[in-house]
Amino acid sequence: MWILTLFCLFIGLFIGFQLPVLLPVAMVKYMSIGVLAALDSVFGGIRAYMEDAFDNTIFISGFIVNSLLAAGFAYLGDRLGLELYLAAVVVFGVRLFQNLGIIRRYLLKKY
Amino acid sequence: MRNTSGKITIMAVCLVVGIMLSVQFRTSENYGSNLRTARVDELALKNSTLSLEKDALSKEVVSLREKLTNVGSDSKLNADLQEELKKSNMAAGLIPVSGPGVIVTLNDSPRSVQPGDDPNALLVHDIDILNIVNEMRASGAEAISVNNERITAMSEIRCAGTTVLVNWNKIAPPFIIKAIGNPQLLESGLSIRGGKLEELKTFGLQTQLVRNDNVDIPAYTGALKFQYAAPIQSKKKAES
Numbered sequence: 078m079w080i081l082t083l084f085c086l087f088i089g090l091f092i093g094f095q096l097p098v099l100l101p102v103a104m105v106k107y108m109s110i111g112v113l114a115a116l117d118s119v120f121g122g123i124r125a126y127m128e129d130a131f132d133n134t135i136f137i138s139g140f141i142v143n144s145l146l147a148a149g150f151a152y153l154g155d156r157l158g159l160e161l162y163l164a165a166v167v168v169f170g171v172r173l174f175q176n177l178g179i180i181r182r183y184l185l186k187k188y
Numbered sequence: 189m190r191n192t193s194g195k196i197t198i199m200a201v202c203l204v205v206g207i208m209l210s211v212q213f214r215t216s217e218n219y220g221s222n223l224r225t226a227r228v229d230e231l232a233l234k235n236s237t238l239s240l241e242k243d244a245l246s247k248e249v250v251s252l253r254e255k256l257t258n259v260g261s262d263s264k265l266n267a268d269l270q271e272e273l274k275k276s277n278m279a280a281g282l283i284p285v286s287g288p289g290v291i292v293t294l295n296d297s298p299r300s301v302q303p304g305d306d307p308n309a310l311l312v313h314d315i316d317i318l319n320i321v322n323e324m325r326a327s328g329a330e331a332i333s334v335n336n337e338r339i340t341a342m343s344e345i346r347c348a349g350t351t352v353l354v355n356w357n358k359i360a361p362p363f364i365i366k367a368i369g370n371p372q373l374l375e376s377g378l379s380i381r382g383g384k385l386e387e388l389k390t391f392g393l394q395t396q397l398v399r400n401d402n403v404d405i406p407a408y409t410g411a412l413k414f415q416y417a418a419p420i421q422s423k424k425k426a427e428s
Contacts, residue, residue, distance in 0.1 A: 078195060085199040089206020093214070096207070100215040102228050112212050115205045122198050131194040140201055 114147040120176040289368035289403040327377030329367035
């Protein structure tokens with residue numbers, strides 16, 4: 078199962094490297110926040126899956142809405158002259174590490 | 189591990205995340221790793237102007253070298269002198285020019301003077317025209333005229349009673365200021381927020397800024413006289 082997931086990730090990476098699209102410079106910052114939020118969603122989903130509390134709707138909506146919100150907040154912060162993207166970085170960063178920690182513990186318990 | 193649809197969603201999302209990650213990675217790789225997005229525009233502008241400057245300088249080097257080799261042959265020398273003369277004439281505003289640019293029209297406020305109003309606030313002044321011309325020069329204008337009076341290195345824009353003097357000619361509103369240069373640069377330079385044109389607009393004066401692909405600017409028609417200034421000979425210049 079996890080090998081398949083990893084495989085999907087690699088396929089995605091491969092497709093991304095083959096795609097002839099490059100983001101405009103102005104978008105890079107927002108996209109990076111969006112990627113962070115997406116990563117957080119993925120690890121949150123994996124954790125929920127391990128805890129048997131996985132809900133498809135919550136996972137998909139969280140993935141999309143969190144990414145868009147994070148990018149939107151970064152954009153709003155730029156317009157306001159406020160480094161609002163730091164808030165997204167801190168929140169998603171902390172949650173990412175928490176989720177990873179829980180996944181690690183779960184795996185240690187399992188094997 | 190019973191939730192098969194969950195598995196599929198996680199895989200699909202992983203696929204998307206993979207695409208996002210690699211596109212992001214490639215983009216930041218492409219623009220350099222220590223990218224500070226806030227400064228990108230500034231650096232890009234600097235880069236483009238510097239490369240333009242470099243191109244111009246390298247072209248100049250080539251043409252100067254050519255001229256150096258041409259000094260021996262008379263006909264070539266003559267042609268070079270003609271070319272130099274043309275360039276100087278253009279710089280001095282002695283020949284009419286045309287090209288893309290902008291046209292700014294300034295007129296007095298249509299409002300009639302109310303009791304207690306300062307009538308000066310409703311009029312276009314010499315200083316307003318001067319400011320606009322200055323702004324055009326700052327935005328890279330190559331030739332400027334005010335009501336078809338070419339602005340040269342010695343042109344004045346001076347209040348004279350109810351009219352304005354340019355090249356010792358009286359001009360009256362509406363003032364049509366034409367400039368040849370990069371139309372986009374000129375337009376953005378003039379319409380900058382808090383700039384002179386906006387200031388005039390807030391005073392209620394009638395202003396209009398139009399881009400034009402074919403602006404005609406006449407030559408300076410006045411006399412050229414140098415009563416006091418005399419060129420320093422190159423030999424003397426070398427000594428001093």
